[in-house]
Structure formats: structure tokens, C-alpha cells
Amino acid sequence: MSAIRAALTFDAEHPDRPATDGNADRLLDELDRLSVRASFFIQGRWAEAYPSTARRIVAAGHLVGSHSHYHVRMPLLTADGLATDVRDAEEAIREHAGVDPRPWFRCPFGAGADDPILVGRLAALGYREVGWHVSPEDWNPSNTAADVIRTVVDGVLEHGDGAVVLHHTWPDQTLAAIPEIVSRLRGSGVTLVGLDELPDVPGLRVEPQIVGKP
Secondary structure, three states, rough: OOOOOEEEEEEEOOOOEEEEEEEHHHHHHHHHOOOOOEEEEEEEEHHHHHHOOOHHHHHHHEEEOOOOOOOOHHOOOOOHHHHHHHHHHHHHHHHHHHHOOEEEEEOOOHHHOOOHHHHHHHHOOOOOOOOOOOOOOOOOOOHHHHHHHHHHHHHHHOOOEEEEEEEEEOOHHHHHHHHHHHHHHHHHHEEEOHHOOOOOOOOOOOOOOOOOOO
């Protein structure tokens, strides 16, 4: 059987649904206990609000990318607005997490990830937009931990080598699901790695576009 690698990725952002405070730190505890290296897309304002957690992500050896500053849908921004948001996030992540998030970027909600002009503007700022293959929609409170486990495990095994999974740091069901996800994937021969350990990641690849035009 060919080796299967998969990347668990987490968007670190302010929750927009009810969630237990401190879940991001508990998630880091679990990943450390399970010896999993993951990838985190950090929102700039979240890093400002939780600097100790942001630094824990880096100290644990996880890969860090940017998830914008204000978590706005990027297509709503002008080119200047997009550049300002991305640079503000980069500055906040550098200051509070202690690492440069480039070249990794994930558009909030995935909005604009399929727009060659927008992705090209991100490229001009030094970023490559990263999508995903598997999403359990863990942000949806109607999805239980069992739902999250089933969707992730089945999705990774169906996709095969190079699968990228989208999670968030704040949902209660994500925290509850991670140990079983890791156990089942490893039991199926899957190696969990950072995005930088995959041969390729999902997302458009386009030429950099001029930044600062409407």
C-alpha cells in the first residue's frame, strides 16, 4: 500500500458560534499529547487577543499561515484594502506569534479563493492561498463530534495521499473529535504532517497581480 500523508489544518479565529473559552489551548494540549504536527492559519486580531496561545502554536513546531486580519470576505475589499488587511495580519502575527506567516494564506470562508485576480494579489504580497479537500463543517453546532470524526476519516481515506483537512480551533466538537480522528487515521496507515511536508496543496496558482488598483 502506498504511503498516505494528510495535513490537519486549523483556522485560529474569533468564534462566531457558542464555544467554550480556552478550546484553542486545550487543542494544543491534545496535539502535543498525540505528537501531531498541524498547520494553523492565524487571524491577526486573534493573535492580538491571544498572544500566549499564538506563541504556543509556534513553540510546538506547528506550521503557521495567515487567516487575514479582520476575517472579512476578501472579495469585498478593494485591492488597497486587501493589501492593508493582509499586511496588518502579517505584522500582528509577527509581533504576537513571533513568526512570519508567509507564504501560507487561507481566505476567510474560502471567499475569493477561486478568483485569479484576488489570488494574484495575494501572490504579489508573498502568499499562496491554501484550500482544503475535506471539511467536516465543525463550525456548525448541529454537527456532533461523531459527525466530525466520520467526515474527516472517510474524506481523507477517500482522497488519499495529500489530503488537507479544514478544522477550526474553537468548536467544542472539534476538541472532542481530534483524539479519535488521529487514532483512526493512524490505524489506517495515514501519516499526519504539516502542509510544508506535502508535495502540493490545494489552491489556485497564478501570476502575481499588481497591488493597489481597484
